[in-house]
Amino acid sequence: xxxxxxxxxxxxxxxxxxDNVELIHELVMCEAAxxxxxxxxxxxxxxxxxxxxxxxxxxxxxxCAATSRMLxxxxxxxxxxxxxxxxxxxxxxxxxxxxxxxxxxxxxRICAEMCRRCEQACxxxxxxxxxxx
Amino acid sequence: xxxxxxxxxxxxxxxxxxDNVELIHELVMCEAAxxxxxxxxxxxxxxxxxxxxxxxxxxxxxxCAATSRMLxxxxxxxxxxxxxxxxxxxxxxxxxxxxxxxxxxxxxRICAEMCRRCEQACxxxxxxxxxxx
Amino acid sequence: xxxxxxxxxxxxxxxxxxDNVELIHELVMCEAAxxxxxxxxxxxxxxxxxxxxxxxxxxxxxxCAATSRMLxxxxxxxxxxxxxxxxxxxxxxxxxxxxxxxxxxxxxRICAEMCRRCEQACxxxxxxxxxxx
Amino acid sequence: xxxxxxxxxxxxxxxxxxDNVELIHELVMCEAAxxxxxxxxxxxxxxxxxxxxxxxxxxxxxxCAATSRMLxxxxxxxxxxxxxxxxxxxxxxxxxxxxxxxxxxxxxRICAEMCRRCEQACxxxxxxxxxxx
Numbered sequence: 302x303x304x305x306x307x308x309x310x311x312x313x314x315x316x317x318x319x320d321n322v323e324l325i326h327e328l329v330m331c332e333a334a335x336x337x338x339x340x341x342x343x344x345x346x347x348x349x350x351x352x353x354x355x356x357x358x359x360x361x362x363x364x365c366a367a368t369s370r371m372l373x374x375x376x377x378x379x380x381x382x383x384x385x386x387x388x389x390x391x392x393x394x395x396x397x398x399x400x401x402x403x404x405x406x407x408x409x410r411i412c413a414e415m416c417r418r419c420e421q422a423c424x425x426x427x428x429x430x431x432x433x434x
Numbered sequence: 435x436x437x438x439x440x441x442x443x444x445x446x447x448x449x450x451x452x453d454n455v456e457l458i459h460e461l462v463m464c465e466a467a468x469x470x471x472x473x474x475x476x477x478x479x480x481x482x483x484x485x486x487x488x489x490x491x492x493x494x495x496x497x498c499a500a501t502s503r504m505l506x507x508x509x510x511x512x513x514x515x516x517x518x519x520x521x522x523x524x525x526x527x528x529x530x531x532x533x534x535x536x537x538x539x540x541x542x543r544i545c546a547e548m549c550r551r552c553e554q555a556c557x558x559x560x561x562x563x564x565x566x567x
Numbered sequence: 568x569x570x571x572x573x574x575x576x577x578x579x580x581x582x583x584x585x586d587n588v589e590l591i592h593e594l595v596m597c598e599a600a601x602x603x604x605x606x607x608x609x610x611x612x613x614x615x616x617x618x619x620x621x622x623x624x625x626x627x628x629x630x631c632a633a634t635s636r637m638l639x640x641x642x643x644x645x646x647x648x649x650x651x652x653x654x655x656x657x658x659x660x661x662x663x664x665x666x667x668x669x670x671x672x673x674x675x676r677i678c679a680e681m682c683r684r685c686e687q688a689c690x691x692x693x694x695x696x697x698x699x700x
Numbered sequence: 701x702x703x704x705x706x707x708x709x710x711x712x713x714x715x716x717x718x719d720n721v722e723l724i725h726e727l728v729m730c731e732a733a734x735x736x737x738x739x740x741x742x743x744x745x746x747x748x749x750x751x752x753x754x755x756x757x758x759x760x761x762x763x764c765a766a767t768s769r770m771l772x773x774x775x776x777x778x779x780x781x782x783x784x785x786x787x788x789x790x791x792x793x794x795x796x797x798x799x800x801x802x803x804x805x806x807x808x809r810i811c812a813e814m815c816r817r818c819e820q821a822c823x824x825x826x827x828x829x830x831x832x833x
Contacts, residue, residue, distance in 0.1 A: 302729075315739075333728060470571060652788040
């Protein structure tokens with residue numbers, strides 16, 4: 302993460318970007334966790350019961366991917382796009398956490414934790430945007 | 435597009451999916467147009483003037499990518515995620531169209547048209563979701 | 568597709584891009600088909616038997632996504648990256664087609680067809696690159 | 701990263717996945733670095749000189765994205781797809797590092813370092829696959 306912080310410091314208009322580094326990290330790790338959780342679910346015996354969880358995992362992974370990329374484009378950030386994408390991502394993380402929390406598999410439990418943390422990080426970013434807007 | 439329609443028809447719970455085919459097609463073509471427009475902008479002499487357009491192109495491409503994938507997952511669709519992602523995508527298309535419309539390059543003009551069409555397709559999908567919800 | 572062709576025509580260094588339009592279209596449609604097939608498989612009763620197919624669907628979708636984006640960046644195309652990415656995509660399409668062909672579901676049959684078509688389109692592009700390189 | 705390791709431990713067939721955690725982390729961080737570097741380049745005064753660097757940044761980001769997702773699908777991993785995608789990603793990282801090394805901007809220097817590290821991580825993974833294959 303230090304490298305990303307130093308990149309924003311070296312960025313001609315990257316001063317706001319430094320605050321995004323932690324959120325970007327939550328997003329990319331949450332995306333990875335969701336893909337792993339989907340694959341683990343597909344290996345469980347009760348996979349039919351886990352179909353909605355697998356779908357939510359991929360919804361969440363795709364929302365996180367779009368959001369983390371937008372947060373990297375700090376110089377030409379469009380607040381209205383970023384705000385609505387953060388809202389979509391927060392909702393995807395919330396629903397995925399809720400789906401994962403229905404199951405007792407350890408990979409679902411860890412994935413739910415990471416989704417909750419990412420949901421909260423999106424919330425905090427939205428709060429900050431409202432204050433600065 | 436016919437193939438995607440036939441896939442939803444063969445899908446055990448894909449009846450709603452057929453309505454998504456046209457929207458999925460708009461989204462993937464809009465994503466491709468935005469990547470091409472960004473590359474064309476990078477080749478223009480007034481590239482500094484086009485930096486915000488290039489960034490909006492990639493924001494729009496990333497939002498379209500996340501949205502088209504979610505629309506493919508029709509059996510386990512989560513309406514609250516899809517709705518907020520459609521809103522984010524509609525906003526990304528709107529802003530990207532607006533940026534492209536500022537420039538006289540033909541690739542910007544065509545890209546703006548495709549973004550406007552995609553914006554409207556997202557709007558229609560959101561209207562339908564409200565009625566059926 | 569016409570719009571993408573016109574965009575490459577309007578692109579300051581897009582002359583090579585026009586040949587890519589059909590391949591880009593195959594790739595984005597194959598990506599969409601794979602996501603729909605994975606969702607349909609997750610709705611089938613024999614989902615445990617389809618786990619490898621679902622995973623191959625997403626491998627193929629991700630390879631197609633990366634490849635179609637690179638093909639849009641025609642002005643600054645790096646032949647060595649594009650060639651190796653086309654090879655990876657061709658292999659992902661081939662394996663996904665093979666997995667889909669093992670199953671009798673209609674959505675698997677259509678997805679296999681689209682993967683085969685995309686595999687062949689990648690092959691043709693690789694042949695052309697070798698001749699022009 | 702610990703969370704991803706624990707997820708693979710809890711995964712019914714995730715024993716091989718633990719070795720992928722570090723590589724997944726390199727890939728997602730390299731992807732983020734490339735998006736930030738492209739945005740920083742777009743903000744520099746000599747942006748025309750940086751066009752090839754920006755395009756290589758996005759090629760690399762897209763290759764990293766596809767590769768990290770495949771590495772998460774460890775239970776149903778297809779060695780031939782993963783191997784060719786790792787080769788494509790290694791090449792994208794190598795070329796992007798080379799492009800970044802041409803420029804004196806600090807963000808290019810850091811991005812080059814991260815691409816080199818990711819290139820080497822892909823190489824090590826390919827070496828291991830050859831031994832175990």
